[in-house]
Structures are given as C-alpha cells and as structure tokens.
Amino acid sequence: MTVTDTHTDFVAPTGREEAWRFTPLKSLRGIYSEINSPVPPQLTIDAAAGVVVTSVDTTALPAASGPVDWSSAIARAATTQSTVITLPRDFVDSTPTVVRIEGSGVDTPSVAHIVINAELFSRGVVVLEHSGSATYSANVEINVADGAHLTVVSIQSWSADTVHLGRQHAVVGRDATFRSFIATFGGKVVRLVPTVEYAGPGGNAELMGVFFADAGQHLEHRSLIDHAVPHCRSNVMYKGALKGDPALGPEGIARTVWVGDVIIRAAAIGTETYELNRNLVLTDAARADSVPNLEIETGEIVGAGHASATGRFDDEQLFYLQSRGIPADVATRLVVRGFFADVITKLGVPEWESHLQAAIDSELGLAAGSESEDDQSEDDQAVDEATA
Amino acid sequence: MATLDIRDLHVSVNAEGGPREILRGVDLTVKQGETHAIMGPNGSGKSTLAYSVAGHPKYTITSGTVTLDGEDVLAMTVDQRARAGLFLAMQYPVEVPGVSVSNFLRTSVTAVKGEAPKLRTWVKEMRTAMDALSMDPAFAERNVNEGFSGGEKKRHEILQMELLKPKIAILDETDSGLDVDALKVVSEGVNRVASSGEVGVLLITHYTRILRYIRPDFVHVFVDGRIVAEGGPELADALEADGYDRYIKAAASA
Numbered sequence: 202m203t204v205t206d207t208h209t210d211f212v213a214p215t216g217r218e219e220a221w222r223f224t225p226l227k228s229l230r231g232i233y234s235e236i237n238s239p240v241p242p243q244l245t246i247d248a249a250a251g252v253v254v255t256s257v258d259t260t261a262l263p264a265a266s267g268p269v270d271w272s273s274a275i276a277r278a279a280t281t282q283s284t285v286i287t288l289p290r291d292f293v294d295s296t297p298t299v300v301r302i303e304g305s306g307v308d309t310p311s312v313a314h315i316v317i318n319a320e321l322f323s324r325g326v327v328v329l330e331h332s333g334s335a336t337y338s339a340n341v342e343i344n345v346a347d348g349a350h351l352t353v354v355s356i357q358s359w360s361a362d363t364v365h366l367g368r369q370h371a372v373v374g375r376d377a378t379f380r381s382f383i384a385t386f387g388g389k390v391v392r393l394v395p396t397v398e399y400a401g402p403g404g405n406a407e408l409m410g411v412f413f414a415d416a417g418q419h420l421e422h423r424s425l426i427d428h429a430v431p432h433c434r435s436n437v438m439y440k441g442a443l444k445g446d447p448a449l450g451p452e453g454i455a456r457t458v459w460v461g462d463v464i465i466r467a468a469a470i471g472t473e474t475y476e477l478n479r480n481l482v483l484t485d486a487a488r489a490d491s492v493p494n495l496e497i498e499t500g501e502i503v504g505a506g507h508a509s510a511t512g513r514f515d516d517e518q519l520f521y522l523q524s525r526g527i528p529a530d531v532a533t534r535l536v537v538r539g540f541f542a543d544v545i546t547k548l549g550v551p552e553w554e555s556h557l558q559a560a561i562d563s564e565l566g567l568a569a570g571s572e573s574e575d576d577q578s579e580d581d582q583a584v585d586e587a588t589a
Numbered sequence: 590m591a592t593l594d595i596r597d598l599h600v601s602v603n604a605e606g607g608p609r610e611i612l613r614g615v616d617l618t619v620k621q622g623e624t625h626a627i628m629g630p631n632g633s634g635k636s637t638l639a640y641s642v643a644g645h646p647k648y649t650i651t652s653g654t655v656t657l658d659g660e661d662v663l664a665m666t667v668d669q670r671a672r673a674g675l676f677l678a679m680q681y682p683v684e685v686p687g688v689s690v691s692n693f694l695r696t697s698v699t700a701v702k703g704e705a706p707k708l709r710t711w712v713k714e715m716r717t718a719m720d721a722l723s724m725d726p727a728f729a730e731r732n733v734n735e736g737f738s739g740g741e742k743k744r745h746e747i748l749q750m751e752l753l754k755p756k757i758a759i760l761d762e763t764d765s766g767l768d769v770d771a772l773k774v775v776s777e778g779v780n781r782v783a784s785s786g787e788v789g790v791l792l793i794t795h796y797t798r799i800l801r802y803i804r805p806d807f808v809h810v811f812v813d814g815r816i817v818a819e820g821g822p823e824l825a826d827a828l829e830a831d832g833y834d835r836y837i838k839a840a841a842s843a
C-alpha cells in the first residue's frame with residue numbers, strides 16, 4: 202500500500218483504516234459516513250478588487266482531481282451550489298479576499314464546496330475564516346495555473362462544539378507557487394487533509410500550519426504531497442501546542458495528530474522536499490502524534506528529509522524564566538510565542554499574522570493583547586532587528 | 590541598606606523512600622555591598638541553599654526563615670523574589686528553545702524594573718554589557734542557553750546580573766567549567782557589580798581558584814547541610830592549603 206492509497210477510499214471508514222485510526226469517529230455526528238439533508242454554512246465574501254466570485258451548480262463542475270476518500274466524496278456529492286473564486290490572469294494584489302464561513306449549528310450537517318482558481322501569472326491571497334458552531338464537511342479545490350503565486354489561509358476559530366472535516370486539494374501548475382497556511386484553534390474535532398499534486402515541472406508548494414489544542418479538543422492535520430512531476434519542491438512545516446486540563450480526567454485531554462505523507466514517484470526526478478512537525482506540550486493530559494511518511498521511488502532527487510519532535514515546556518524552564526522576575530503567565534506566553542514565531546512570520550500577511558498571534562494568546566487564557574502588550578511585542582521585534 | 594537574612598533554615602527534598610533533609614539549620618546574613626564566599630565539598634547542599642532562597646519548587650522548607658529587609662521571602666513566588674531584588678546565577682542554566690536572548694533579557698528587565706526600558710538606550714545598554722563580557726552580539730539572537738558552551742552560559746548569567754542590578758546576587762559555581770580567560774572575564778563582571786556597593790554577593794564555589802580574582806569579605810565553610818566555620822579571606826587560603834577533610838571529619842564525628 203502506498204501513502205496515496207490511504208487517502209483514497211470507496212467505503213465508509215470504520216476507524217481501523219490507517220487514515221482514520223487516530224480520529225474519534227464517535228464524536229463526528231456521522232458526517233464521515235453519511236450526510237442527509239445538509240444545509241450550507243453562512244458565507245460572506247469580501248473580495249479584493251478584480252477577484253471574481255460566482256456561485257455555480259456543483260454538478261456542472263469537473264470531478265475532483267487527486268485522491269478523494271469516502272468522507273470528502275460524500276460531502277461533495279451532497280453539495281448543490283459551489284462557490285468559485287477566480288484571480289484572473291495577470292491579477293496581482295496582496296489584499297486578501299476573505300471568505301467568512303459561519304457555522305449554522307451542530308444539529309444539521311452542513312457542507313460546502315469552494316473552488317479557488319489562480320489563473321496564469323496571477324498573484325494573491327485568499328483567507329477562509331471559520332467560526333461558530335457546525336457539523337461541517339467541506340471540499341476546497343485549488344488550481345494554481347502556470348506561473349501563478351497563490352496563498353490560501355484557512356483559519357479554524359470554531360466554537361467548542363464544532364466538528365469539521367475538510368479536504369483542501371491543490372493542483373500546482375508549471376513554475377507556480379502554492380502556499381497553504383492552516384491555523385486551527387477552535388472546534389471539538391477538526392480533521393483537515395491538505396493535499397498537493399503538480400501539473401507541471403518547477404512547481405513549488407509550501408504547507409504551513411499552527412494548531413493549539415486545549416482540553417477536550419482533537420485537532421488532526423494530514424498532508425499529502427504527491428510528487429509525480431520532475432523538478433518540483435515542497436516544504437511542510439506544522440507546529441502545534443497542547444494544553445490539556447488534568448483535573449477533567451479523560452475529558453480534559455488535549456489531542457493533536459499530524460501526519461505528513463510525501464511520495465516521490467519514479468518520474469519525479471529533481472524533487473526537493475522537506476517536512477517538519479514540532480509540538481509543544483504545556484501540561485499533563487495531552488497527547489500529540491507526529492508521523493512523517495516519506496516514500497521515494499527514485500534516487501535522482503535533490504533532497505528529501507523530515508523532522509518531527511514533541512517537547513515539553515517544563516518546570517525547569519518556567520523556574521528559570523520566573524527567577525528573572527517574569528511572572529508565570531508571561532513566561533508561558535514568551536515561550537509559546539517564540540515557539541510559533543518562525544511559522545507565523547512565514548505567512549507574510551502582517552494583519553493576519555497579528556490576528557493569529559492574538560488567537561494564540563487567547564488560547565493561553567491570557568488577556569488577548571492589551572495596548573501595552575502590543576506595543577511591547579512590536580518593540581521586541583524592533584529590538585530583534587536592532588540587534589541583528 | 591538591603592539585608593538578606595537566613596535563619597535556622599531546614600530544607601528537604603523528596604527522595605525515594607521519603608523526604609530527605611539536605612539543609613540542617615543554616616544561618617547567614619548578607620548585606621548589600623558585601624561579598625561572601627560559601628565553600629564546601631560536592632553534595633554538601635550549596636545549590637540547595639541557593640535554590641531554596643530563589644524558590645525552586647523541588648525544595649521543601651521544613652523550618653526557618655528567609656527575609657529580605659524584613660520581608661518574608663519564603664511567602665513570595667519565584668518571580669516576586671526576583672522583583673524584590675534577589676538574583677540567582679545558576680550552576681546549570683536552563684535552555685529555553687524558541688526564546689531569543691534579546692527578547693528574554695528585555696522581558697526580564699521590564700518585569701524587574703516595572704516598566705519597559707526605552708528602546709534606544711536599552712539596545713545600547715545590552716550591547717555594552719555584552720561587550721564587557723566579551724560576548725559576541727550574535728548571542729542576542731540565539732535562543733536562551735540553547736547550544737551555549739559551559740562558559741557561554743556562565744557569561745550569560747553574569748550578563749543578566751549586570752542588567753537586572755539585584756540587591757543580593759547568589760552565584761552558584763559560576764566559576765566551574767571556565768578556563769582561565771573566561772574566569773577572568775566573569776570575575777571582572779562580578780567585581781564591576783560588587784564595586785558599585787549596591788549589590789551583596791554570595792559566591793558559592795567548590796574551588797578557591799575564583800577567589801584569586803574576587804576577594805570575599807567573608808568566607809563560610811559549608812559541610813553536610815550547614816555552615817561549620819566562618820572567617821575572613823584568610824580562611825579561603827587555609828582551605829586552599831588543607832582542603833575540606835578536617836571539616837568533613839569533624840562534621841561526621843559531631
């Protein structure tokens with residue numbers, strides 16, 4: 202069995218499959234196997250000038266490319282209207298197009314199909330921001346045409362009762378760059394599967410992610426990069442923090458899963474790939490699984506590697522920082538911010554970087570950036586620059 | 590003038606088979622402007638004394654008092670103790686991945702002084718202090734203690750002391766693992782701070798070597814969890830010549 206096989210399934214999962222073995226199926230309210238009478242979520246789109254947004258009949262669109270498993274297939278089959286966002290040929294604007302996806306409650310399943318097309322030589326940013334309560338299964342299909350450069354940011358700020366299954370598949374054209382940034386903070390169970398295939402040589406995919414699980418959350422991210430075309434690059438970098446609550450027993454466990462599958466097929470000579478996952482455990486009652494899978498069918502590659510590690514912010518580190526006058530909450534924030542900083546600064550969209558920073562602070566249960574704290578963090582950056 | 594007062598301090602740790610008493614009645618007074626040396630053999634409890642004063646959660650105070658200008662230090666959290674003016678240069682400084690030295694130092698100085706230092710003067714102050722300790726400015730961008738050599742970690746501890754300007758500084762074997770050049774640099778740092786007259790220094794050491802560079806006003810011999818002899822700098826000279834054997838035997842037969 203190859204790693205792609207685990208992403209393609211034509212029967213409903215039972216939980217024994219490699220791809221589902223970490224997922225708490227019982228908490229999914231059934232949407233992994235069957236979706237009846239779904240409703241759409243509430244979508245609000247704030248498009249950058251020049252970006253074209255249309256709503257089309259889902260059946261009029263071509264079938265999904267790349268690996269499709271049962272749960273994403275039934276979600277697509279249950280969708281009637283798709284939202285298509287197009288960055289026209291030669292479009293260049295760093296102003297993000299923001300899609301706000303608001304849950305329509307947990308009792309009725311909801312589905313969505315969002316297509317993002319970045320046409321020839323276009324360059325832009327699309328942000329998907331999820332919030333509210335939902336039992337939600339969505340397919341996001343991304344086409345990055347030759348020479349285009351697209352960043353798709355997906356932020357999961359769901360309420361604590363939300364279930365979200367999501368497939369985000371990108372087809373990356375010749376000399377095109379696709380950047381995916383996934384930030385998952387909210388939700389009861391979130392299971393996202395970002396996948397990438399290449400349509401021509403010279404393609405570049407960067408998959409970045411941050412996630413922060415607290416008591417009772419299961420946050421799962423499984424990426425798949427399928428290198429079947431020569432001279433393409435991929436880089437995966439996911440960082441997660443876990444903060445469970447030991448006092449709550451099994452309910453208090455913070456749970457994260459990262460699986461990074463990369464396959465380099467025989468034809469994919471000159472491939473360069475690297476993937477990294479780091480997890481920071483802040484309390485007891487936390488479990489992080491981190492599984493890199495690299496399958497290589499050709500020796501003629503530039504490089505392939507992976508790194509995965511789960512560390513703990515321990516009492517000795519806390520004591521050291523406190524012994525320098527730093528209160529415990531500030532010390533924790535200092536460490537967590539430092540931990541996430543290198544991924545977050547890769548986002549390259551400043552207003553959303555500070556948005557993510559604030560989301561992380563609020564996960565820590567700290568006052569989300571009062572004025573003076575904001576000043577301080579800007580100052581800190583200034584110090585870093587000044588001393589560089 | 591700030592005074593650290595340690596009275597009849599008993600401390601134990603949780604060992605296999607129950608609590609084990611490490612400190613067995615320590616009495617010590619350190620005043621701002623004074624330099625004290627505590628000397629003792631391995632395992633005598635020197636670090637335990639340092640950590641107990643700083644508030645490390647591993648150590649349980651079973652009896653006795655520690656006060657700073659009459660304030661009950663033992664009732665304070667670790668960070669409150671630091672803000673009250675206590676500083677501990679650790680024997681084994683801790684690595685903190687993901688946090689740069691510059692960010693750490695500034696956060697720490699902000700916490701201790703109660704307000705963020707002005708950016709321009711701060712960068713200059715940090716650079717000057719690093720320069721005085723022959724630390725490459727590149728250290729500011731490294732993660733706290735991560736991948737630092739033993740000597741670099743110790744310089745970094747002294748750098749923090751110079752920037753935080755504590756009232757009482759406890760230096761736990763800051764000399765161990767240093768070559769002679771590094772020892773001189775670190776000793777100069779301690780002397781700079783001590784000569785201000787604003788800091789009381791409690792220098793914990795196993796060897797007399799550092800006392801060639803830092804002249805203590807008082808020397809205390811520490812054996813088996815308590816102070817067994819006290820004197821002036823001449824006591825260090827006697828220890829250099831004769832070692833701890835005499836005191837260890839006396840403690841054992843006591």
Ligand SMILES: Nc1ncnc2c1ncn2[C@@H]1O[C@H](COP(=O)(O)OP(=O)(O)OP(=O)(O)O)[C@@H](O)[C@H]1O
Nearest residue numbers: 602603604611630631632633634635636637638795
């Ligand atoms: N968790 C523990 N369980 C049992 N014994 C402990 C524990 N922690 C410390 N000790 C013991 O306490 C004693 C004092 O240790 P401490 O580190 O204070 O000594 P020290 O004088 O600083 O030694 P050194 O010169 O090696 O730094 C030692 O015998 C040590 O083994």
Ligand SMILES: [Mg+2]
Nearest residue numbers: 635636680762
């Ligand atoms: Mg020691």
